[in-house]
Amino acid sequence: MRTYWIYLVTWSVLGLVSAQMDTHFNFTYNMATLCKEHLCQHGYSYEVFYQVNAEDRKMARSDPSIVYEMHIAILAASNGHILLSTVPKPDITDPVYEIVVGGGGNRFTELRANLKRNAKASAKTVQILSPIEFRAFYIKITEDGLIEFGKEGDVLPILSYQDMNPITVRYFSFAAWSGVEAKFLYDCPIPSANGSEVTPDSKAVEPKMSNSxxxxxxxxxxxxxxxxxxxxxxxxxxxxxxxxxxxxxxxxxxxxxxxxxxxxxxxxxxxxxxxxxxxxxxxxxxxxxxxxxxxxxxxxxxxxxxxxxxxxxxxxxxxxxxxxxxxxxxxxxxxxxxxxxxxxxxxxxxxxxxxxxxxxxxxxxxxxxxxxxxxxxxxxxxxxxxxxxxxxxxxxxxxxxxxxxxxxxxxxxxxxxxxxxxxxxxxxxxxxxxxxxxRATAYNIVFYTPLLVLATFVLLSFWSEPLNMKRVWFYAGCSVVICMGLCYIDVLVPCHTIPSILIFYIVVLFGVLLAMLTQLALMTSVAKNICKTATIQSVLTSHYFRSLFCLAPLKVCHIYETVNEGYDSDVVEPPRSGSVEEMESDKDEYNESKDLAEVLDKTMFVIYSLTFAIMLALHF
Structure with missing residues (x-):
């Protein structure tokens, strides 16, 4: 029976405390008007220090055992820093009380005995600060060194620490975090029915200034x-x-x-x-x-x-x-x-x-x-x-x-x-x-060297043996190389302009394709039949035409019904006892298709040379 009454009293006390702790404190506009305002916009830096008025603090306290009491409100997304010190502008070796409210992205609250280090008490406080409303807090330091930090209206503090060598608070300051803007309301009266209505009057410390x-x-x-x-x-x-x-x-x-x-x-x-x-x-x-x-x-x-x-x-x-x-x-x-x-x-x-x-x-x-x-x-x-x-x-x-x-x-x-x-x-x-x-030195080496080499070899090909498949394969290889080069140039050249070097590559490509098609056309039976026509024969056998294109002179036959009989006296007739190879060679010398191919090669050489020279002159 005695144990039952003990449990009943315990649960009653805990329920009462819990009910009091859940009581939400409303920081009203009227309360805010009784406070002073400090705005932090320059990160984690205590710039302005305020001097504590000792006489005001004696009157503005809720208990005679308290030597320092402070009521503030914070409006910030996170990282509201409060510094209590004995001297203004303390360094890291000076003993201070630094309270970080909503540190770590508004996840914890911590009490430190030195600037930025030497944590003495810490508590997990998720979303303790708000960027849209003021949250009210209190700080109390008793004569025996008990430091308490908590929310207004709560019975139990958030942080509590017993300092065996308490410091005398003469100055306080505020700071925020990089990228965080925090607004502090300080010198607020005690927000309780029985509290003093005396508002502390802290003065900002005039910083030491140089002549400049x-x-x-x-x-x-x-x-x-x-x-x-x-x-x-x-x-x-x-x-x-x-x-x-x-x-x-x-x-x-x-x-x-x-x-x-x-x-x-x-x-x-x-x-x-x-x-x-x-x-x-x-x-x-x-x-x-x-x-x-x-x-x-x-x-x-x-x-x-x-x-x-x-x-x-x-x-x-x-x-x-x-x-x-x-x-x-x-x-x-x-x-x-x-x-x-x-x-x-x-x-x-x-x-x-x-x-x-x-x-x-x-x-x-x-x-x-x-x-x-x-x-x-x-x-x-x-x-x-x-x-x-x-x-x-x-x-x-x-x-x-x-x-x-x-x-x-x-x-x-x-x-x-x-x-x-x-x-x-x-x-x-x-x-x-x-x-x-x-400065196009590298570009000149990369783009002009292959172009000039290809153009040179194409021009030299017109002096090689005509009607040969080797020339056709050479032209086909040149076409493949030029097409690959064009694909690479397309990645580099501006899309809204037409570089003259691109036109030059295209002209060389069409020239190579034309030369290849000409060679293939002359190797067909249709071209051979065309060469046998009277018109082509008369042109090819013309003395002036052959002199113009530097063709070999023809052997003139007196009897036109026969071939290779009755030559002029100044031309030596090959012996009848000649070998088959000599006769075939002599017969090939008068191949109309080869003569026509040679004429076309020399004509294309002149046209291509002039075209390439003019384009190079215009480009440079």
Whole structure:
């Protein structure tokens, strides 16, 4: 019976505790208005420290045994970091209390005794933080060193740790995680019916600032970085082309640029004598106004993106200088000439740099060639990268009036942007004309050597023995080799143009096929019968025709009804006792098909030679 009553009391107590623990605490808007706000946007870095007001903390506590009590609310997806310390800006060796709420992607909560290390207590807390609502928490430290961290409204804390050598909390700070934006509400009153309504008044610690920081803060006070220094600003521009790559398939030019911008803001000038002789300051991009650039004929509508953002250097006269490295993709095409000299091709492209902000009126100037300092800066920019292209550049400033009239925008292409709205921007533009010529040494070896060898052997074949199957097989092999080469060239040549070397290969291919078909046609019985006709016989036996084509002289027979009888006196008749081979050889000498084949070979040699020579001359 006694055991029964013990179980009953135990279950009753556990049920009461469980019911209290399940009570959800609502952090209302009215509660939030009584707190102060701190926003963390720069990752895991404790930037601002707040000093604890000891007298306020004595009044704002729920129990006299508590020496430090803090009520906060967190709005974050994960990683809400709270730091309690004795000194501002502690290092990793200083004893602190660091509480990580929702660490590890909002999966655990941990108490550490040093910065980023030395964990003392940890608990699994999945989804303890929320990115859409504030979650309220409390921190309590008693006189004997008991540290408790828990949710508002819960009886039991999430973390509890007994510190045998507790520290005196004089400062606190907040941080988040890289890529996480966290909002903290601090100096909140005790959210209970019996709690004190006194709100702690913590003050932000003024960071120690150098003379440069003080001057920088003075200059930036009330300065809007989005507003230019005046209604019209003069910007000195220095542009250096560091790399060029052209894709003939897409007609796209990829250009590496090194750009130097220089301007003067009279409102940012200062007297060095009043600031310990400081005559130069460095600003992050975005702290002060700077001319943002874009490329007018880029393949995308974006600002020029600085690959390695550099600081803006400003001297005491208000003159600012900033250097940037960027890469831009622009269209470069010429529909006026479909037949190109690829792979010995060349292009003339234009890059038009203009201001990103349309409402700004900026007058552009080039770096002064007579100024050794400015030219030294420009020449000291990034080195040029040598690749497959010979590059020559020329830059010029085009003012708004000239741009509207479309004058001198590009060589032989004054109507390049005729259909574009040219009246939106009132600022000057900087036009870079880039002439490209491919270094085609490797291409020449790969493509022209086989072509010239094939053309040479085809021409030499016309001087070999006609009506022979060896020549037919030679022509067939040449056709196969040329077709394989054409298949390979098709992968490399631009699809929207016709390279002259491709035409050259096709002409050689058709020439080889024509020569092969001619040889096969002359070897047929139809060709032999045609050669026996009176017309062909009269042409082939003509003295002038044979002299023109350097054919062997014919033996003239006095008796035309017989063959090889009654020759002229100046021709020696072969003896009747000659061998069969001699008679056959003598008979072959007067084969009409061979004479016709020889005439066609010499004719094709002349035509092919002239065609190849003219095409090579036009190509080169």
């Amino acid at each position: 920081d003080k001057l920088r803060r003075t200059l930036l006070l009330g300065k809007d970085p989005a507003v230019p220094p005046g209604p019209e600003v003069t910007v000195t521009l220095g542009v250096k082309v560091t790399s060029v790559s052209y894709d003939a398939f897409t007609s796209k030019l990829t250009t590496g640029l090194s750009i130097l911008r220089k301007w003067t803001d009279d409102g940012m000038a200062w007297n060095p004598n009043k600031f310990n002789g400081i005559d130069q300051l460095l600003f992050r991009q975005g702290q002060i106004w700077s001319p943002l650039l874009t490329v007018f004929n880029s393949d995308s509508v974006t600002m020029l993106d600085d690959r390695n953002p550099e600081l803006i250097s400003m001297d005491n006269s208000g003159t600012a200088v900033v250097h940037m490295r960027t890469t831009t993709d622009t269209w470069c095409y010429d529909y006026g000439n479909i037949i190109t000299e690829w792979p010995r091709d060349g292009y003339v492209c234009a890059i038009v740099i203009e201001l990103w902000e349309m409402h700004e009126k900026v007058t552009l100037k080039l770096l002064n060639p007579s100024s050794s300092y400015e030219m030294e800066i420009l020449s000291g920019l990034d080195e040029e990268i040598i690749n497959a292209w010979d590059v020559s550049t020329a830059g010029s400033i085009v003012n708004a009036a000239a741009w509207k009239s479309l004058i001198n925008l590009r060589t032989n292409a004054t109507d390049l942007y005729a259909n574009t709205d040219n009246f939106t921007h009132q600022s000057d533009r900087y036009v870079i004309n880039i002439s490209l010529q491919r």
